[in-house]
Each structure stands twice: as structure tokens, then as C-alpha cells.
Amino acid sequence: MSTDAATSTNNSKASARTKSAAGEYLTFVLGTEEYGLEILKVQEIRGYDAVTQIANTPDFIKGVVNLRGKIVPIVDLRIKFHLGKVEYDEFTVVIILNLSGRVVGIVVDGVSDVMALQDDQIRDVPSLVTSIDTKYIVGLATVEQQMLILVDIEQLMSSDDMALLDSAIH
Amino acid sequence: MTIDMSQFYEVFFDEAEELLAEAERLLLGINLDSPDDEELNAIFRAAHSIKGGAATFGFMDMTEITHVLENLLDKIRKHEMALTAEHVDAFLSAKDVLKMELDGHRLATDVDQDQVADVKVVLKSLSEAGGVVIKPVAVAQAPAPVAAPVVEEKKPEVVTAPADGLNRFNIALPEISEKDANNLQEELGLLGDAVSTKQANGRFVIALTTDSTQDDIISICSFVLDPDDLVITLASDTPTIVPEHIVESALEVESGTEKTESKSKVAIEEEVGYGLFSVDGKDDVEEGYGFFAPFKPHADAAVVQLVGDDTVPSAEVIASENAHAEVHVAAASMSTSAKADSVEKKATPARRESDKAPAANAETSSIRVGIEKVDQLINLVGELVITQAMIEQRISMLDPVEHEPLINSVGQLTRNTRDLQESVMSIRMMPMDFVFSRFPRMVRDLAAKLGKKVEFVTVGAATELDKGLIERIVDPLTHLVRNSVDHGIELPEKRKAAGKGEAGVLTLSAAHKGGSIVIEVTDDGAGLNREKLLAKAQSNGLAVSENMTDTEVFQLIFAPGFSTAEVVTDVSGRGVGMDVVKRNISAMGGVVEIRSALGYGTTISIALPLTLAILDGMSVSLGKSIYVIPLNLIVETLQPRAEDIKTVTGEGRMVHVRGEYLPIIALHSLFNQHTDITDPTEGVLVLLEADGKKSALFVDRLVGQQQVVIKSLETNYRKVPGVSGATIMGDGCVALILDVAALIQMGQATNYLTGAPPFSNYTSNNIKSSNA
Numbered sequence: 001m002s003t004d005a006a007t008s009t010n011n012s013k014a015s016a017r018t019k020s021a022a023g024e025y026l027t028f029v030l031g032t033e034e035y036g037l038e039i040l041k042v043q044e045i046r047g048y049d050a051v052t053q054i055a056n057t058p059d060f061i062k063g064v065v066n067l068r069g070k071i072v073p074i075v076d077l078r079i080k081f082h083l084g085k086v087e088y089d090e091f092t093v094v095i096i097l098n099l100s101g102r103v104v105g106i107v108v109d110g111v112s113d114v115m116a117l118q119d120d121q122i123r124d125v126p127s128l129v130t131s132i133d134t135k136y137i138v139g140l141a142t143v144e145q146q147m148l149i150l151v152d153i154e155q156l157m158s159s160d161d162m163a164l165l166d167s168a169i170h
Numbered sequence: 171m172t173i174d175m176s177q178f179y180e181v182f183f184d185e186a187e188e189l190l191a192e193a194e195r196l197l198l199g200i201n202l203d204s205p206d207d208e209e210l211n212a213i214f215r216a217a218h219s220i221k222g223g224a225a226t227f228g229f230m231d232m233t234e235i236t237h238v239l240e241n242l243l244d245k246i247r248k249h250e251m252a253l254t255a256e257h258v259d260a261f262l263s264a265k266d267v268l269k270m271e272l273d274g275h276r277l278a279t280d281v282d283q284d285q286v287a288d289v290k291v292v293l294k295s296l297s298e299a300g301g302v303v304i305k306p307v308a309v310a311q312a313p314a315p316v317a318a319p320v321v322e323e324k325k326p327e328v329v330t331a332p333a334d335g336l337n338r339f340n341i342a343l344p345e346i347s348e349k350d351a352n353n354l355q356e357e358l359g360l361l362g363d364a365v366s367t368k369q370a371n372g373r374f375v376i377a378l379t380t381d382s383t384q385d386d387i388i389s390i391c392s393f394v395l396d397p398d399d400l401v402i403t404l405a406s407d408t409p410t411i412v413p414e415h416i417v418e419s420a421l422e423v424e425s426g427t428e429k430t431e432s433k434s435k436v437a438i439e440e441e442v443g444y445g446l447f448s449v450d451g452k453d454d455v456e457e458g459y460g461f462f463a464p465f466k467p468h469a470d471a472a473v474v475q476l477v478g479d480d481t482v483p484s485a486e487v488i489a490s491e492n493a494h495a496e497v498h499v500a501a502a503s504m505s506t507s508a509k510a511d512s513v514e515k516k517a518t519p520a521r522r523e524s525d526k527a528p529a530a531n532a533e534t535s536s537i538r539v540g541i542e543k544v545d546q547l548i549n550l551v552g553e554l555v556i557t558q559a560m561i562e563q564r565i566s567m568l569d570p571v572e573h574e575p576l577i578n579s580v581g582q583l584t585r586n587t588r589d590l591q592e593s594v595m596s597i598r599m600m601p602m603d604f605v606f607s608r609f610p611r612m613v614r615d616l617a618a619k620l621g622k623k624v625e626f627v628t629v630g631a632a633t634e635l636d637k638g639l640i641e642r643i644v645d646p647l648t649h650l651v652r653n654s655v656d657h658g659i660e661l662p663e664k665r666k667a668a669g670k671g672e673a674g675v676l677t678l679s680a681a682h683k684g685g686s687i688v689i690e691v692t693d694d695g696a697g698l699n700r701e702k703l704l705a706k707a708q709s710n711g712l713a714v715s716e717n718m719t720d721t722e723v724f725q726l727i728f729a730p731g732f733s734t735a736e737v738v739t740d741v742s743g744r745g746v747g748m749d750v751v752k753r754n755i756s757a758m759g760g761v762v763e764i765r766s767a768l769g770y771g772t773t774i775s776i777a778l779p780l781t782l783a784i785l786d787g788m789s790v791s792l793g794k795s796i797y798v799i800p801l802n803l804i805v806e807t808l809q810p811r812a813e814d815i816k817t818v819t820g821e822g823r824m825v826h827v828r829g830e831y832l833p834i835i836a837l838h839s840l841f842n843q844h845t846d847i848t849d850p851t852e853g854v855l856v857l858l859e860a861d862g863k864k865s866a867l868f869v870d871r872l873v874g875q876q877q878v879v880i881k882s883l884e885t886n887y888r889k890v891p892g893v894s895g896a897t898i899m900g901d902g903c904v905a906l907i908l909d910v911a912a913l914i915q916m917g918q919a920t921n922y923l924t925g926a927p928p929f930s931n932y933t934s935n936n937i938k939s940s941n942a
Contacts, residue, residue, distance in 0.1 A: 054893070055841030056890075066904050069898065071885065
């Protein structure tokens with residue numbers, strides 16, 4: 001992933017932005033990169049508990065946990081995106097997302113802030129080769145010299161390569 | 171009128187379905203020789219309510235049928251027509267058609283228009299036949315002093331409780347269009363006799379004579395307008411005090427203001443009133459005005475009512491043309507409490523009471539709650555129980571003397587939590603009656619079709635079972651009942667020859683036994699023929715021997731494609747079904763057992779867990795994880811000796827148990843999970859049986875036996891091969907529940923299909939070869 005992305009403004013492929021991307025975002029850190037996801041998708045933030053492993057699943061699916069009686073799968077985005085140091089301690093953060101009623105937890109390096117972003121702060125994504133398909137990136141924003149990658153977490157989590165659903169809905 | 175009606179559709183569908191079921195239940199229970207008026211009325215009301223609802227929502231097909239149905243029912247109800255078996259059949263088929271149409275609207279299923287037309291024709295012809303033939307009888311009866319059979323009146327309650335009066339309501343409508351007012355009048359006309367008048371200020375006033383309560387009126391009106399804008403005044407119970415009402419109503423009676431007024435006088439001065447009344451052409455009214463007086467006027471009122479109803483033009487029509495029904499009724503209710511001075515006082519409470527009774531019926535003391543809310547509640551309580559257990563565990567580490575008050579409080583918390591859990595679990599429980607109630611009809615139809623006589627008995631209909639199970643037990647049970655009627659119970663001649671009563675007895679029972687519920691289908695028919703079964707099994711190529719136990723032999727009927735029926739009927743005999751029954755019941759964690767004695771009958775007994783949500787499980791460990799195996803699928807567990815472990819071509823390990831070679835499925839290799847124990851002799855083999863196949867599952871250790879609450883993995887995740895669900899253990903951790911049937915299949919794919927991908931049956935692409 002690169003920082004020159006901010007320079008390129010328009011790209012036909014990344015124009016998945018049919019609606020305005022403005023809104024409030026929860027920002028989190030993966031390795032050296034800063035990401036943002038729509039705050040309304042976040043149910044809660046909690047520490048990392050022991051998970052129950054599930055047989056024959058990709059390594060980034062850590063397993064399932066008991067979240068107040070619900071069985072919730074935990075995905076380690078650090079493993080999925082090959083970012084950050086994968087270790088689990090008392091500082092490991094899990095963001096519990098509620099995606100149209102489906103509850104999923106994601107492991108990240110840390111949660112930083114909640115930011116309100118305007119449309120004019122958000123730039124389109126150029127086409128890149130990354131481990132995350134750029135169609136799941138809503139846009140890029142620059143906040144205090146730092147690039148923020150805004151992901152469409154719902155689309156990402158229901159995508160085929162996350163293997164979280166029986167079959168990808170979209 | 172910009173209300174979006176579609177939001178009410180569901181309510182109507184639910185309600186209509188319930189009404190249809192209720193009507194069917196009543197029809198089946200009705201005594202043909204002396205039908206209970208109360209029941210006839212209930213059936214009529216059901217048809218009527220459906221008609222009203224269907225018309226409101228524009229389901230004209232349903233309205234048409236119910237209309238014809240209602241006409242016929244009305245005649246029977248009024249004793250103009252004797253109820254015959256033919257009628258009941260017609261009503262039942264009408265009910266079926268209505269159900270079909272309802273489903274047509276609700277689920278967009280096909281509606282067989284021919285059937286609809288047939289039923290309509292049958293109902294119409296029945297209705298007309300009765301109208302011509304029987305009506306004169308009714309008319310002849312009308313003036314007769316014996317009132318009971320004459321009561322052909324809209325409110326049948328009158329028969330049983332003569333004091334029940336019709337209520338007369340004056341309903342002042344807010345400003346609405348004439349069209350709406352007319353619609354409303356039509357709707358209200360369904361309840362009774364409605365006359366609408368346009369007042370000078372452009373508003374409408376509807377005078378309604380009905381046995382319905384004010385609530386009914388409001389609910390009908392609320393389809394068209396805001397009930398708050400309605401002004402409903404009750405006129406019937408106080409005619410003596412408020413004669414203005416009647417005077418007012420006179421405006422509505424096109425033909426005779428004077429007469430109505432005179433009638434209000436009638437109401438006031440009872441006997442004189444009757445004299446006046448008879449001026450209208452009923453001279454014999456006065457006779458019997460003593461004790462039986464209430465009946466008399468009622469008969470009159472009834473006739474009037476009838477006229478208003480337009481259903482039966484009769485001799486009385488002319489006589490009572492001008493008479494206004496409510497006046498009669500007022501007179502009637504007053505004369506009931508004949509002592510003149512206390513007339514209003516007595517009449518009023520009597521009417522109030524009668525109002526209450528139907529109201530209590532209409533509003534059952536239950537509420538509708540979405541199942542997901544209940545499930546959420548159950549979840550939360552489950553969590554509470556776990557939290558509570560954790561607190562208890564912490565407490566147990568404290569000094570009992572120093573912390574006695576705390577320990578006591580926690581003890582109380584424990585009890586309360588358990589009670590709470592029990593009550594919450596019981597919300598999902600429903601009585602078996604829900605299932606049983608659909609069988610009398612089925613048995614009746616089947617028996618008629620097959621020319622058999624069957625007496626149907628249910629026992630323990632109040633036994634409660636989890637809703638989820640209730641829904642899933644219906645199909646298997648239907649199949650078993652059909653089988654019993656078709657194959658079990660013999661034809662009447664045959665039964666006679668065997669020295670049994672002509673009518674076979676089919677018993678459906680439900681009872682709690684230990685932690686499970688046992689549902690039994692028992693018939694006193696021919697019983698299962700062991701020899702025939704064995705012979706059939708042999709010819710089907712099944713492995714059988716003469717020295718099999720009866721239980722084993724009887725289990726043969728669950729083999730796919732197995733039927734001993736000589737004739738394939740459209741009821742049963744094709745040999746499909748029993749295997750499905752068994753499979754369905756197994757899927758619910760249940761067990762089927764057959765007891766039978768040749769010549770004496772058969773009992774098929776189904777034992778089910780109380781709830782789908784709880785499973786008796788054996789927890790086993792593998793590496794650091796815990797898995798739960800459903801206990802009912804475990805045959806035995808053993809620690810094998812080295813010499814019992816055999817291999818084929820150095821791979822495919824098997825265990826030799828009591829003369830059988832069973833494939834060993836190593837869970838750690840199937841699930842690619844690390845464990846230190848890779849030699850079966852160091853671990854434990856759990857012998858599993860599912861779908862008739864046995865395998866030995868190799869795990870590290872047995873942990874313990876416990877009941878676990880089943881949670882779906884698929885709610886938030888997806889299906890995992892070899893795992894049927896998850897549960898939360900006492901410490902709050904998640905344990906996966908193994909899907910035994912799938913494991914055995916997976917194991918076979920790994921063990922035997924050399925070269926074939928081990929999970930060819932599973933589409934998931936992230937499962938790579940896990941062959942040991």
C-alpha cells in the first residue's frame with residue numbers, strides 16, 4: 001500500500017461511491033496504516049478473550065467467542081492484511097461490528113479516534129494491487145498529514161474471501 | 171382514507187386462520203341430532219368475521235364463499251333448516267376452500283378455482299333447498315307458544331339466556347363522505363340491523379341493533395375512521411327513561427314514525443305495549459305473557475330481525491314490516507324482568523352480564539409476541555445463569571463465616587435465577603393440543619374414504635412441548651396417523667369377524683416421562699405381522715434372520731421403500747414415508763419405538779427431548795478444545811487395546827469391537843487440530859451411530875456428560891462441516907457440537923475413497939485435504 005494514493009484523485013474503477021461517504025468514522029490502526037470504518041456499524045469495543053477455534057478455517061478466522069450468549073466469529077484483520085505484529089495480550093482490541101444484524105468481531109492493533117469527515121475531505125482510491133480489493137475501500141481521507149483508509153466494512157466482511165458467510169450475498 | 175391496508179393484512183391472515191381452525195374444531199364436534207346453538211353461533215360468527223375482514227381487505231373471493239356459507243349457517247342457526255351430515259361436509263369443504271384462498275392471498279399459492287366453484291354450488295343448493303322446504307315449518311312455528319325452536323333470531327344467546335337483549339346503538343359519525351358512510355353502514359349491517367340517516371349538518375347517524383359490543387362496533391368503524399371521532403350511544407337498555415332515542419330512531423324508520431313512537435310507549439307500559447304490538451298483526455302474542463313472556467316477544471323480535479336481515483322472506487314480514495326491532499327487544503328484555511317497577515334496573519345488569527361473556531371469549535388473555543423476542547429473553551436468562559454460576563464459584567472461595575450474609579444472598583439469587591429460567595423456558599412451550607387438534611378432521615375424512623369406522627381419542631393434549639418441536643412433529647405424526655387408519659385399523663366386517671367392535675379406536679397420546687415427552691399413536695387394529703415383515707424384508711434384499719427380536723423386526727418398516735401393503739392407495743402404501751418419519755424424528759433428537767401384537771393393534775411411540783434448544787451431550791476434549799457429542803448418537807465409548815486396532819494397506823485404521831470392524835475417525839486429523847495424543851490406544855474411541863452407519867471417533871478424553879443449550883453458528887458465522895452448532899459451557903467458553911452424521915460421512919470419504927478429495931461432499935473451498 002502506498003502513500004501516493006492521495007495524489008491521484010479520480011479513478012473509474014474506484015467510483016463505487018454511489019452515495020456520499022461523509023459521516024463519522026471510527027479509526028483504527030493496522031501496522032503503520034490508519035483505517036476508518038463507519039461508526040454506526042460498531043456495536044462495541046472489547047478486549048481479546050480466548051476464542052474457540054473452528055476446524056478447517058482460514059488462519060485469519062480466529063474462531064468464535066461467547067458474546068453475552070451469542071456466538072460471534074472473530075476475524076484477525078492483521079493476519080488477513082499481513083499487517084502489524086500478530087500477538088494477543090491484554091492490549092489487543094476487538095471491534096464488535098453489527099452488520100445488518102450479523103455480529104462479527106475484528107481484531108486490530110488499536111482503536112484511535114472517532115472522526116467526522118466531510119465529502120470534500122474524501123478522495124477516491126486509485127486502482128492498486130493490494131490484499132484488499134479496492135472495491136471495498138470507500139475512499140481515502142487525509143487528516144493531519146495522515147492518510148486514512150475508509151473501508152466499507154459491511155461489503156468487506158460479506159465478501160467471498162473473508163469466508164464468513166455460506167455464500168457471499170453480494 | 172389514506173391508510174395503508176397492507177399493514178393489517180397479516181393480522182387478518184392470522185385471525186382468519188385461527189377462526190377457520192376454530193370453526194373446523196366446532197364442526198367436527200357438533201352433535202348432528204341436537205346441535206348446540208352456542209356452537210352453531212360460534213361457527214356462524216367465525217364465518218361472519220372472516221367475511222367482514224375479507225371484504226375490508228378486498229379479498230372478494232373469500233367474501234363470496236363466506237357469504238354463501240353464512241346464509242346457510244344462518245338458516246340452520248335459526249332452526250329453519252335441520253343440520254345434516256351433508257351440511258357439515260359442505261361446511262368443512264368450504265373451510266378448506268377458504269383456507270386455500272387464504273393461503274392464495276398470503277403465500278401466493280395456487281387456488282383451485284374449480285373446487286371453489288364446486289363448494290359454492292353445493293352451499294348454494296343446500297341453502298336454497300332448505301329455504302324452500304323448511305322455511306314454511308319455521309313460519310308455522312313462529313307464533314306457536316313453545317318458543318325455543320322458534321328463536322330464529324340474530325342473537326342465538328337469546329335461546330339460552332332470554333335476558334340477553336339486543337343493544338341499540340346510535341352511532342354518530344364524524345364528517346365523512348356519503349360513500350364511506352354507506353360502506354360503514356354495510357359493514358355494520360353485518361353485525362345486525364343498521365340504518366343510516368343523514369342529518370341536517372351533513373353528518374350521518376347510524377342506528378344499529380346488534381348483540382355485538384361497543385368494542386366490536388368501534389373496531390369495525392376504525393377501518394374507515396378514527397374511533398375517537400365516534401359518538402356511540404347505547405339506546406336499548408333504557409328505553410323507558412330515554413324515549414327520545416326511540417323517537418329519534420323513528421326518523422330512520424322510513425315507514426312509520428308513529429308506530430315506532432307507539433312502540434316506545436309499548437316499551438314503557440309493558441302489557442299495554444304488547445297490546446299495541448299485536449295491532450301489528452300478532453294477536454296471539456298476549457297469551458303466555460306471564461312466565462314465558464320473554465320467549466314470546468323474542469320470537470317476534472326474531473322475526474322482525476329476520477326481515478331486516480333479508481335472508482328469509484316469511485309470512486311475518488308484512489305483519490312486522492313496520493315494527494322496529496329494537497323496540498321489541500327493549501320490550502323483551504324488560505318483560506324478562508317482568509316485575510314492572512324494577513324493570514330498568516334488572517334489565518340493565520342482565521344485559522351487562524351478557525355483554526361480558528362474549529367479550530371474555532373474544533379477548534383471550536394472551537398477547538402476541540415475536541418469537542425472536544422470546545429467544546432473546548431466553549438467551550439473556552441463559553447468560554444470567556452463567557454469570558450467576560460464576561459468582562457462586564467465586565463465593566465458594568470466600569470464608570463462609572466472615573461472608574455469611576453475602577453467601578446467603580447469593581443462595582437466594584441462585585434460586586431466583588433458576589425460577590426465572592424455568593418460567594422463561596416455559597414461554598416457548600405450547601400444548602400438544604396445537605398438533606392434536608388437526609387430526610380429528612383428517613381421521614374423519616380418511617375413515618370415510620376408506621370405508622372404515624374410527625373413533626379418535628386424544629390423551630394428554632395439554633402436555634407442553636417446545637414450539638420448535640411442535641412444528642416439526644406435525645408431519646411425522648400425520649404420517650403415522652394415516653398409516654394407522656389405512657393399515658392398522660381393519661374394515662368393519664373384518665373387525666366384526668375378529669370379534670372386535672366395528673369402530674376401531676385410534677388413540678393419540680402425549681405424556682412427560684423423565685426428561686422427555688412421549689407421543690404415542692395407538693390403534694387396536696390388525697397389528698404388525700412378523701412373518702410378513704420378514705418375508706418382505708428378504709425379498710427386498712435386507713439382511714434378516716429368523717431369530718431377530720420383535721423390536722428389530724418392527725424396525726424394518728422404517729427401511730426406505732419398505733411397505734407390506736398389498737394395494738397402493740393414495741393414502742399410503744408406497745413405502746416412502748416411514749423412513750422419512752424416522753429420519754425427521756432422529757433429527758429432532760428423538761427415538762421411535764414400535765410395540766405391536768398381531769390381531770390386537772400397534773403402538774408407535776416417539777420419545778422427544780422437551781425442547782430443541784437443549785441437548786444431552788457428552789463433552790470430549792481434543793488438544794485444548796472441548797467438543798460436545800449428542801448423547802443419543804453414542805453407542806458406547808471404549809479405550810481400545812493395541813491388538814484391536816487394524817489397518818488396511820497400512821492406512822485406514824479400524825477397530826475390532828465385538829466381531830465388527832468399525833472405521834476410526836481421528837477427530838484431530840479431520841479438524842487439523844494439534845493434540846499430543848495420536849495413538850488410539852492412548853485416547854478414547856466413541857462409537858457413534860447415525861443413519862444406520864457406525865464409526866469410532868477418536869478423541870483425547872471424555873470430559874463429562876451434561877445438558878447443553880444449542881446455539882446456532884450460522885447466525886453470525888456460517889455452516890462448518892462436521893459441526894452442527896455451538897454451546898456455551900459453564901465457564902463462558904464456547905464449545906462446538908459435533909454433527910455426527912456428517913463426521914461419519916467425512917470419515918468415510920477420508921478412509922475409503924482413495925484418491926477422492928476427502929470433503930467432496932462439502933463445497934467449502936478452504937477445506938484442504940486433511941487426510942491423515
